[in-house]
Amino acid sequence: MNYEEVMNLATRRGFFLRSAESYSSTPAGFWDYGPLGVQFKNRFIEMWRKMLVRRDAMVEIDTAQIMPKNVFVASGHLASFSDPVIECGSCHSIFRADKLIEERTKKNTPEKLDDQAYDMLIQQNRIACPNCNSPLKGTKRFNMMFRVGIGPQNEEAYLRPETCQGIFVDFPYLFKTQRIKLPKGFAQYGKSFRNEIAPRQGILRQREFYQAEIEVLFTPANLDDPRFDEALGRPINIAEGDTEPRRMLASDALKEQVVPSKLIAYYLTLIQSFYEEIGLDPSNIxxxxxxxxxxxxxxxxxxxxEVRTSVGWLELVACNYRSDYDLKRHSEVSGSDFTIDEGGKRVTPHVFELSMGVDRSLYALLENCYKVEEGRTYLSLRAAVAPIQVGIFPLVTKDGLPEAATEIYRSLIKEFDALYDGSGSIGRRYARADEAGVPFCITVDHDTLSTKTVTVRNRDSKSQERVAVSELELMLPKLLR
RNA sequence: GCGGCGUUGAUCCAGCCUGGUCAGGAUGUCGGCUUCCCAAGCCGGUCGCGCGGGUUCGAAUCCCGCACGCCGCACCA
Structure with a gap:
């Protein structure tokens, strides 16, 4: 399967659609979630909460999406989250100034020079437009943050380019009020915004997208804390460079020094096992x-x-050791105290983050679970993340079967995301459910009326089991785990 | 942002070169009949020429611009 096939199904069934499709001039890089997509995303986030946030006793918060300029002065995004670009006045091609100079002079060129410095270098080396050979000048900064103006004074502010800054700026409050002891994980799920120059790859690279971020705050004294020892026996797939990964125990990764500390090893095993448990093939991670x-x-x-997909290795999570960079900078710029007490000394906590791209993760799951067998297409989603958990169908639409099926549906819908479908042949309904990734389908047949039993069909194997109606509510939670 | 190619119902595709008799097929979906455990069949309905302008008596079709998409370049905390 490939990207087009997966997105075709996702579009037809109501997972994703291009935002504001009815307006042809809608810019690229914006997507909407349809009904199935929302439920899928909700399930994914619930698993994230269960397996990462709750398992590790993290603190989840939800912060504002618009933040004032100084937050991004401190974070470095205002200065660094931008590229020096130069435009050809003749053919309007746009080039990265630093990359262009580096290519022509074969000399290392930093991307943090003054704009004038690039113009000088271009002039000195007589660099012309690679496209039309016209002269180049006027290096500018393209910042990838969306600027917004607050209130009537248009006070300078930005849509957050990552959710974690909210965690950092709230840290002093959280530390004081929530009886927090480091090391501690802080989590946030929500939208971030990046004004990409030319978004491609559809849903995989958007201007407005969901992140689920975990910021682990700790001090260097915690880096090899014994509490992280439980990770040592767990496997991780480490790759050095663009290579096939080696699956090794975290303890061996530490020994070989491909992972520098127990804390990092612990969180790497945590994030990898999360993706394995929600349904990615370990050999594709x-x-x-x-x-x-x-x-x-x-x-x-x-x-x-990264996960192996039809578009190559796809980055799902950035795992960064940010040192004490963030809290130090927020302390400097805000003037507030971001230090904590450690053995009588004030220290600034360090940060290790797991920054997940949610939309990409969902796409990767869909592609990994997209199966075509014997002419039937189905999504082999784990029941725990399936948008619809159970379908209820009357075998035929007569003899009182719809009434009996509706009754079962009414009782199950209180506890589960259930779907009633009485349209078309039974095979067609199974096929529809298969494409939506519904893991189990209950069929009400003539025996239901006399024996109070139904059949429960397994999506992946197509096999059926006869079950008493009275047992459904006890049995389904076990199946759906 | 540059260059090349493209854009026809929710999905896939024909029509464009050679303007009219052209908006058609298939899938889906809805209703009905029928059948009854894996997309059966029949009847009926539903949904479309990316947007704007131009040429023309007449434009899905030709021309221009824009948007979006794909490929390449570039970009991608």
């Missing part, structure tokens, strides 16, 4: 250690959790 050039400006050690 790798934790790729990033090179210095690839790392974000705030990161000192970084891994990307």
């Amino acid at each position: 790798r934790l790729r250690r990033l090179t210095d050039e690839e790392k974000a400006f705030y990161s000192s050690v970084a891994y990307d959790l």
Whole structure:
């Protein structure tokens, strides 16, 4: 299968659709979730809460999406979350100034010079437009944050480019009021915004997208805390560079120093096992250690959790050791105290983050679960993340079967995401349910009326089991776990 | 943002070169009949020429612009 096939099904069934489709001029990079997509996303987030947030006793918060300028002065996004670009006045091609100079001069060119410095270098080296050979000048900064104006004075503010800044700025409050002891994980799920120059790859690279971020705050004294020992026996798939991963025990990764500390090993195993448990094939997952050039400006050690898809290895999670960069900067710019007491000394906590791309994760799950067998298409989603948990169908639409099926539906809908379908042949209804990834379908047949039993069909195997109606409410929670 | 190619119901595709008799097929979906455990059949309904302008008596079709998409370049905390 490929991206088009998966998105075709996702569009037909109501997972995702292009935002404001009815207006042809809608810019690229914006997507809506349809009914199935919302339920799928909700289930995914609920699993994230269950397996990461609750399992690790993290603190989940929800912060504002618009934040004032100074937050991003402190975070570094205003200065660094931008690229030096230069436009050809003749053919209007746009180039990265630093990359262009580097390519022509073969000399390393930093991306944080003054704009004039790039113009100078371009002039000195007589660099012309690679496209039409016209002269180039006027390097500008393209910042990838969306600027917004607050109130009548249009006070400078930005839509957050990552959810974690809200966690950092709220940390002093949380630490004081929530009886927090480090190391501690802080979690937030919500939208982030990045004004991509040219978004491609549809839902995989959006201008407005969901993140689920975990920021682990700790002090360097915690890096090899014994509480992280439980991770040592768990496997992780480590890749150095763009290679096939090696599946190894976390303890061996520490020994070989491909992972620098127990804390990082613990959270890497946690995030990988999360993706394995919600349905990605372990052999399609790798934790790729990033090179210095690839790392974000705030990161000192970084891994990307990637999944193998038809569009190549797809980054789902950025795992960054941000050191004390964030809290120090917020302390400097805000003037507030972001330190904590450790053995009588004030120290600024460090940060290790797991920054998940939610929309991408959902796509990866769909593609991983997209199956075509014997001419039938189905989504082999784990029951725990399936948008619809159970279908209830009358075998025929006469002889009182719809009434009996409706009665069962009415009782199940109180506890489960259930679907009633009495339209078309029974086979057609199974096929529809298969494409929506419904893991179990209950069929009411003539025997139901006399024996009070129904058949329960398993989506993946198509096999059926006869079950007493009275047992459904006890049995389904076990099946759906 | 540049270059090339493209855009026809929810989905897939024909029509465009050669303007009219052209908006058609299939899937889906809804209603009815029928059948009854894996997309059967029949009847009926439903949904479309990306947007704007131009040429023309007449434009899905030709021309221009824009938007979006794909590929390449570039970009991608």
